[in-house]
Amino acid sequence: MDRDGVVNIERGTFTWKKEDFVLVKGIVKLTKKAQNAGYKLVIITNQSGIARGLYGHDEVEVLHQYMCMLFEKEGVSLDLIYYCPHHPDFSGKCFCRKPQSLMIERAAARLGVDTSLSFMLGDKSRDLVAGRQAGCRTVGIGEEPLKNADFQFRFPDELIPFL
Numbered sequence: 001m002d003r004d005g006v007v008n009i010e011r012g013t014f015t016w017k018k019e020d021f022v023l024v025k026g027i028v029k030l031t032k033k034a035q036n037a038g039y040k041l042v043i044i045t046n047q048s049g050i051a052r053g054l055y056g057h058d059e060v061e062v063l064h065q066y067m068c069m070l071f072e073k074e075g076v077s078l079d080l081i082y083y084c085p086h087h088p089d090f091s092g093k094c095f096c097r098k099p100q101s102l103m104i105e106r107a108a109a110r111l112g113v114d115t116s117l118s119f120m121l122g123d124k125s126r127d128l129v130a131g132r133q134a135g136c137r138t139v140g141i142g143e144e145p146l147k148n149a150d151f152q153f154r155f156p157d158e159l160i161p162f163l
């Protein structure tokens, strides 16, 4: 799953502070069900704020520890988090930034999961392009229907019946 807009509420700006990090309604319920059903929980996020000089790797790591703690409190363990710190305009082209699928493929290889049995959740079309390219089923989250969505829901927990 994508992070901003799927796990935490999209604020329309960059998120690197704990006080800006508020969980999306239904994400704990979904991830708990998915974990119990045997799915691995993976976050795949573009963090171009690093390339832009807005924040650093340390801030991202601290925020991710906080995110993991919020989930742990609910009995949910995130299995893996990958982020792309790049942006073509600031750090040159990379191979990981979504809509490229490299981060998803790395995660699948590391965890030994079959992407055709996996879902990629995103609030932007580029998340779903990456997911589809990696062979996942794609889930758009939010009011606006996304291109390349196999499923489209307002809130993440609406996926539960399809797990």
Ligand SMILES: [Mg+2]
Pocket: 002, 003, 004, 005, 006, 010, 122, 123, 124
């Ligand atoms: Mg997003």
Ligand SMILES: [Zn+2]
Pocket: 084, 085, 086, 087, 094, 095, 096, 097
């Ligand atoms: Zn990258």
